[in-house]
Amino acid sequence: MSSLGVPPSGARGLILVTGGLGFIGSHTVVELQNEGYEVIVVDNLSNSSTEVLNGIERITGKKPIFENIDLREKAAVQNFFATHTDISGVIHFAASKAVGESVENPLLYYENNISALIYVLQELTKLPAANFIFSSSxxxxxQAEKMPITENAPIQTAMSPYGNTKQIGEEIITDTSKVSALNAILLRYFNPIGAHESAEIGELPLGVPQNLVPFITQTAMGLRQELSVYGNDYPTSDGTAVRDYIHVVDLAKAHVIAMQRLLNKKNTDSVETFNLGTGKGSSVLEVIQSFEKVSGQKLNYKIVGRREGDITEAYANTDKANSILGWKTQSSLEEALASAWKWEKKIRNK
Known part of the structure; x- marks a missing residue:
């Protein structure tokens, strides 16, 4: 029997994973398949590649069903759901996800992150089983007033269009649940990093990385001349911004547990919310130092001005996920960084 238990009989229909070839999505597909679920992946390949399917197959021994669909195309979403009426649950990752880019191109973010969500929910709520996991943030x-952040912390005015799309997304899901049979879990993650221990899948952003760790690994590999550290005048221990960095495999496992909760009808509300993090904050300089320690590489970095949309610090109170979902992170910051470095070396054939 698997670590999370065999999926219950009657709950073996398809799990749809949108954006399932992306960073978090692909790791979640692996964990779902490891637990015996049938998975269908929808992705438009805007920030991913079909090569990820091969990585998933090498890890699990099985390639998920894949359809190349842009969820912004309403007719395509309708056709997909008309063909796949046996979907038991949806894990929705498909979205643009970079804070800085969202400030520069807000309309792209509103179209991609909101329209796709609406079209998926419109079709899902027509099915007998409307179980939905939302990739929130x-x-x-x-900028929460208290650390660590609990699920009861006030929702503040968003600092970026990206953050706003997650707030709006949560509101859309909550409103929909009031007038339909939708059952949803909102998973608010902190900062996912790392790669699968096999180094068969990992974070591979197209173009210049928007996130810290792939920029670190690409700089260490010599693909980037230097790493920019955005601001050293924050009111933190070393002046750099503090985040809660969680290993992507730990994060992926939480999605499987959350989906199982919905399939087994264990949820106590039609919409539940959980923070997913380690409960520990690390500054940008601490991450750099940890990476240098595990990799043996000296990083070339420089301090530059703050980036619009960035906050000072954010790290999670994970008590609710620990107690209700029975989920806890297993990997340390150093282990996550070591896995990211292993992945970077593999894809560059070093």
């Missing part, structure tokens, strides 16, 4: 809290 700690950005909904803005």
């Amino acid at each position: 700690c950005t909904v809290y803005g």
Whole structure:
């Protein structure tokens, strides 16, 4: 028997994973398949590649069903759901996700992150089983007044269009649940990093990385000349911004547990919310130092001005996920960084 238990009989229909070839999505597909679920992946390949399917197959021994669909195309979403009426649950990752880019191109973010969500929910709520996991974010809290952040922290005015799309997304799901049979879990993650221990899948952003760790690994590999550290005048221990960095495999496992909760009808509300993080904050300089320690590489970095949309600090109170979901992170910051470095070396054939 698997670590999470065999999926219950009657709950073996398809699990749809939108954006399932992306960073978090692909790791979640692996964990779902490891637990015996049938998975269908929808992705438009805007920030991913079909090569990820091969990585998933090498890890699990099974390639998920894949359809190349842009969820912004309403007719395509309708056709997909008309063909796949046996879907038991949806894990929705498909979205643009970079804070800085969202400030520069807000309309792209509103179209991609909101329209796709609406079209999926419109079709899902027509099915007998409307179980939905939403990939939300700690950005909904803005700059929280207290650390660590609990699920009861006030939702602040968003600091970026990206953060705003997550707030709006949560509101859309909550409103929909009031007038339909939708059951949803909102997972607010902090900062996912790392790669699968096999180094068969990991974070591979197209173009210049928007997130810290792939920029670190690409700089260490010599693909980037230097790493920019955005601001050293924050009111933190070393002046750099503090985040809660969680290993992507730990994060992926939480999605499987959350889906199982919905399939087994263990949820106590039609919409439940959980923070997913380690409960520990690390500054940008601490992450750099940890990476240098595990990799043996000296990083070339420089301090530059703050980036618009960035907050000072954010780290999670994970008591609710620990107690109700029975989920806890297993990997340390150093283990996560070591896995990211292993992945970077593998894809560059070093």
